[in-house]
Amino acid sequence: MPFNRRTFLKSSAVTGAGVALTGAVAAPAAQAAPKKGPKRHSLTVMGTTDLHGHAVNWDYFKDAEYTDAAGNATGLSRISTLVKQVRAEKGRENTLLLDAGDTIQGTPLTYYYAKVDPITAKGGPVHPMARAMNAIGYDAVALGNHEFNYGIETLRKFESQCDFPLLGANALDAKTLKPAFAPYFMKKFHVKGGAPVTVAVLGLTNPGIAIWDKAYVQGKLTFPGLEEQAAKWVPKLRSMGADVVIVSAHSGTDGTSSYGDQVPYVENAAANVARQVPGIDAILVGHAHLEIPELKVTNEATGKTVVLSEPLCFAERLALFDIDLVFEKGSWRVESVAASLRDSKTVADDPQITRLLAKQHEAVVTYVNQVVGQATETLTTVDARYQDASIIDLINKVQEDVVKGALAGGAYASLPVLSQASPFSRTSEIPAGDVTIRDLSSLYVYDNTLVAKLMTGAQVRAYLEYSAEYFVQTAADAPVDVEKLTNANNRPDYNYDYVSGLAYDIDVAQPAGSRIKNLTFDGAPLDDAQEFVFAVNNYRANGGGAFPYVASAKELWSESTEIRTRIAEWVTAKGVLDPKDFASVDWKLTRNGTPMF
Numbered sequence: 045m046p047f048n049r050r051t052f053l054k055s056s057a058v059t060g061a062g063v064a065l066t067g068a069v070a071a072p073a074a075q076a077a078p079k080k081g082p083k084r085h086s087l088t089v090m091g092t093t094d095l096h097g098h099a100v101n102w103d104y105f106k107d108a109e110y111t112d113a114a115g116n117a118t119g120l121s122r123i124s125t126l127v128k129q130v131r132a133e134k135g136r137e138n139t140l141l142l143d144a145g146d147t148i149q150g151t152p153l154t155y156y157y158a159k160v161d162p163i164t165a166k167g168g169p170v171h172p173m174a175r176a177m178n179a180i181g182y183d184a185v186a187l188g189n190h191e192f193n194y195g196i197e198t199l200r201k202f203e204s205q206c207d208f209p210l211l212g213a214n215a216l217d218a219k220t221l222k223p224a225f226a227p228y229f230m231k232k233f234h235v236k237g238g239a240p241v242t243v244a245v246l247g248l249t250n251p252g253i254a255i256w257d258k259a260y261v262q263g264k265l266t267f268p269g270l271e272e273q274a275a276k277w278v279p280k281l282r283s284m285g286a287d288v289v290i291v292s293a294h295s296g297t298d299g300t301s302s303y304g305d306q307v308p309y310v311e312n313a314a315a316n317v318a319r320q321v322p323g324i325d326a327i328l329v330g331h332a333h334l335e336i337p338e339l340k341v342t343n344e345a346t347g348k349t350v351v352l353s354e355p356l357c358f359a360e361r362l363a364l365f366d367i368d369l370v371f372e373k374g375s376w377r378v379e380s381v382a383a384s385l386r387d388s389k390t391v392a393d394d395p396q397i398t399r400l401l402a403k404q405h406e407a408v409v410t411y412v413n414q415v416v417g418q419a420t421e422t423l424t425t426v427d428a429r430y431q432d433a434s435i436i437d438l439i440n441k442v443q444e445d446v447v448k449g450a451l452a453g454g455a456y457a458s459l460p461v462l463s464q465a466s467p468f469s470r471t472s473e474i475p476a477g478d479v480t481i482r483d484l485s486s487l488y489v490y491d492n493t494l495v496a497k498l499m500t501g502a503q504v505r506a507y508l509e510y511s512a513e514y515f516v517q518t519a520a521d522a523p524v525d526v527e528k529l530t531n532a533n534n535r536p537d538y539n540y541d542y543v544s545g546l547a548y549d550i551d552v553a554q555p556a557g558s559r560i561k562n563l564t565f566d567g568a569p570l571d572d573a574q575e576f577v578f579a580v581n582n583y584r585a586n587g588g589g590a591f592p593y594v595a596s597a598k599e600l601w602s603e604s605t606e607i608r609t610r611i612a613e614w615v616t617a618k619g620v621l622d623p624k625d626f627a628s629v630d631w632k633l634t635r636n637g638t639p640m641f
Contacts, residue, residue, distance in 0.1 A: 086369070088367070090365075091365070093355055095120065098118040099121065101393055104412050104485070106486075115389055117388045119393065120397055122393055123180065142328055143328075146357075153404070168201075174205040196260055211246070212248070230284070245291075246290070248291060250331055252301075270293060275320070289325055290324075291327040295311065296354075304590030330354065335385070353384075418478065420621065423438070425470060429514075432631050433467070436465050440542060442611050459498075472487045498578070504546070505572065507594065511591070515530060547564045551635065
């Protein structure tokens with residue numbers, strides 16, 4: 045008989061799924077029966093996170109099966125195989141399957157079903173991520189920040205297509221301050237001959253949504269801190285009879301925030317939650333795109349150990365929390381929790397999932413392989429983080445043109461336009477010859493939109509100094525290893541910006557804050573009082589990366605069309621992608637004034 049998930053969920057929520065425990069072997073009649081110990085039971089909670097639209101093991105940017113230097117495999121089709129293995133080992137009735145968010149953004153697949161063939165259209169398709177996760181049998185999924193990238197309508201439609209709840213105890217209605225999504229999920233596991241075990245899952249999302257997707261959530265939703273909301277909800281879950289409390293948190297572990305003090309809540313707060321909030325047994329961690337097999341944190345109030353695990357993103361790993369319980373004094377107590385990871389590259393795709401998604405996958409493959417122009421030469425990002433690369437200049441040229449067109453004839457039309465862009469990828473390449481949508485998508489992997497801000501020369505100077513902190517200070521006579529030259533203080537590549545329309549040097553022999561040299565505009569030293577229109581992506585405009593001044597600067601214009609789409613439109617209109625139409629040498633790295641490259 046085929047497995048019916050809806051029936052299972054309904055029945056298990058009320059009565060629990062049955063599970064038989066193997067009893068002790070009967071003692072010989074001549075011997076006294078051994079004294080029975082307390083009843084014990086074991087459960088396994090499985091978890092994924094940061095799937096980012098990786099439904100199958102396919103790289104839409106390379107038009108080939110996914111692979112990387114470590115030989116990793118991606119996709120829910122692989123996760124499904126791992127999940128079936130675990131269920132076979134443990135008994136499905138003893139398992140729970142969770143996710144910690146960032147599900148519906150990140151690949152051309154997710155873009156296609158948000159924008160090209162949108163799930164929100166009348167009679168629109170079921171989202172492939174919903175179809176796959178329903179088929180695999182997820183029990184609950186926490187909201188990630190990228191769930192909001194396409195707006196609340198798309199998110200709510202996705203939610204309606206899921207057979208599992210989307211959890212967000214700290215995603216509150218801005219007016220009522222009540223949860224706008226389900227805060228928690230509870231499930232009872234039946235134990236033969238004993239009381240059921242009640243497991244509660246609390247979902248927490250990231251406070252940074254308030255700035256990263258400000259255009260969609262401002263005035264509608266608010267996102268308080270994980271620590272305070274966990275402190276509110278965990279005691280409630282315990283009072284409701286939870287024997288086990290699991291937190292699914294779209295938040296890393298290191299206690300840092302990329303947005304500085306713009307939001308009064310910690311971005312990567314999972315370990316804080318474990319340390320500060322009593323009553324939690326385990327935390328499924330997300331958001332940071334790290335691999336953490338097991339992290340043990342001692343709760344400050346109780347002295348008990350809380351076990352955290354973060355499986356690698358893109359469905360490359362599956363986390364397992366093996367939980368042992370003992371029945372004492374009329375209730376179940378967690379005796380131990382052990383976390384581990386299973387690797388998607390060790391298994392084959394589940395044909396059930398690949399067949400289920402075949403038509404939707406093929407539609408996206410066809411879409412991304414559309415030819416939109418011809419490139420006169422190969423453009424690559426391989427050196428773009430430490431040398432001015434024309435492929436990044438392309439982004440800035442498109443942004444400048446779009447903003448100039450939008451402001452034409454208005455009060456700010458006479459101001460010069462500057463633009464920022466980041467080297468998002470180290471592997472993007474637009475080959476000479478046919479240029480396809482997938483080529484351009486690999487260049488601009490995020491679904492950012494364009495904003496125009498009003499900035500002064502002094503503010504731009506400070507902005508550049510902050511950006512230049514990305515480089516590791518390197519003495520003039522020291523050997524140069526480009527692999528160790530960037531990402532100072534773990535700053536990611538997407539938080540280093542080129543700024544076009546200016547000329548400047550970055551002297552990496554100098555300490556951070558004193559690196560921008562020979563800064564000129566139109567051939568003359570930059571005037572600190574000069575006003576500029578600054579074309580920035582919405583992530584940066586809303587404070588992402590904590591760059592100075594830009595978030596508070598006056599907004600002159602914004603739009604909802606993705607920058608990636610604008611690049612495709614620009615290339616399509618030109619027909620030919622020739623660096624002479626967009627390339628410029630705006631900056632270079634130096635040491636004590638001597639160019640490095």
